[in-house]
Amino acid sequence: VPELSADSRYGYRYPIAEKYFGAQARDTLEEMANAGLLERHFYSKELSCPKCGSINVSMRFHCPKCDSTNIKRKKIIEHVVCGFVAPEEEFKEGKCPKCGRELKRMGVDYVEQGVQFQCQDCKDVFQTPVQKLYDPKDNESFLPLDAKEVSLFSYKVTTKLEEELQKALFQKDYISKKLTELGFAPTFPGTVKGKSGIVHEFFMTATAHIGFVKTKIVIDIMGNGRVSEEDILKLYARAVDSGAYGVLVVAVPSISPGARRVADTYGIAITEAPDFQAVGEALVKRFAELVETPEERMFKMFGT
Ligand SMILES: [Zn+2]
Ligand SMILES: [Zn+2]
Numbered sequence: 001v002p003e004l005s006a007d008s009r010y011g012y013r014y015p016i017a018e019k020y021f022g023a024q025a026r027d028t029l030e031e032m033a034n035a036g037l038l039e040r041h042f043y044s045k046e047l048s049c050p051k052c053g054s055i056n057v058s059m060r061f062h063c064p065k066c067d068s069t070n071i072k073r074k075k076i077i078e079h080v081v082c083g084f085v086a087p088e089e090e091f092k093e094g095k096c097p098k099c100g101r102e103l104k105r106m107g108v109d110y111v112e113q114g115v116q117f118q119c120q121d122c123k124d125v126f127q128t129p130v131q132k133l134y135d136p137k138d139n140e141s142f143l144p145l146d147a148k149e150v151s152l153f154s155y156k157v158t159t160k161l162e163e164e165l166q167k168a169l170f171q172k173d174y175i176s177k178k179l180t181e182l183g184f185a186p187t188f189p190g191t192v193k194g195k196s197g198i199v200h201e202f203f204m205t206a207t208a209h210i211g212f213v214k215t216k217i218v219i220d221i222m223g224n225g226r227v228s229e230e231d232i233l234k235l236y237a238r239a240v241d242s243g244a245y246g247v248l249v250v251a252v253p254s255i256s257p258g259a260r261r262v263a264d265t266y267g268i269a270i271t272e273a274p275d276f277q278a279v280g281e282a283l284v285k286r287f288a289e290l291v292e293t294p295e296e297r298m299f300k301m302f303g304t
């Protein structure tokens with residue numbers, strides 16, 4: 001659900017979604033809605049700055065002649081008895097300046113005739129001030145008609161996303177079960193405090209005690225199209241700092257030949273999964289190959 005907030009980019013934010021998606025939460029929610037994972041519900045219609053789209057705008061009255069906002073609102077009084085009309089402030093001490101008589105009962109001997117504005121800069125007197133919206137961020141004023149209309153939505157998880165989440169949870173269960181059978185203790189997510197003091201987060205870690213040696217394998221899923229050489233180098237640095245014994249990467253859907261060469265050089269095991277649904281199976285299969293063929297030293301030593 002959106003919440004108005006002056007210091008955010010669009011003038012509103014999604015506090016709950018930000019916990020998961022960070023500062024770009026609004027854009028992520030839109031992407032997910034476009035992908036059918038979230039349902040949009042109309043929340044409100046707002047006017048926004050035509051320049052930056054922020055709805056954090058306020059209404060201001062301007063002088064029609066000189067555009068100043070330094071204008072004063074005045075109540076207009078008519079003394080019915082003598083017909084004198086003037087701003088309230090001219091009826092000093094409750095007396096009519098024209099005939100000198102006292103104003104007694106509103107609606108009987110005197111009436112309010114509405115309001116009038118006076119510009120304190122150019123002294124112009126007028127009935128209707130120009131209404132403009134003001135965006136403090138851009139320091140920009142614009143007419144309401146020039147404002148952009150923005151529809152705010154709240155978002156709800158669809159059944160499709162629920163199913164996807166179920167599948168993901170099921171995959172975790174599946175991976176846990178299989179890796180446990182292979183003698184490893186799985187942890188999701190794999191959070192490791194590195195030698196540098198930096199805390200690294202991996203998709204998971206799998207730990208086993210073999211003799212006196214604690215063997216920790218870090219496993220990551222890389223899903224942004226083709227995995228690059230830089231992605232592998234960064235992962236390598238994090239794994240070394242984490243004191244990992246081995247690294248396994250599931251690339252969705254594929255890894256570039258260059259990145260594969262880098263991975264081979266550093267002893268990082270790679271497997272590819274065509275999509276996220278296939279991750280669990282691919283991961284378990286490769287992991288089993290690696291631990292069941294120790295003579296091939298599929299996992300090269302890290303930090304030992
Ligand atoms: Zn703006
Ligand atoms: Zn003026």
Ligand SMILES: [Zn+2]
Pocket residue numbers: 079081082083084096097098099100101
């Ligand atoms: Zn009078």
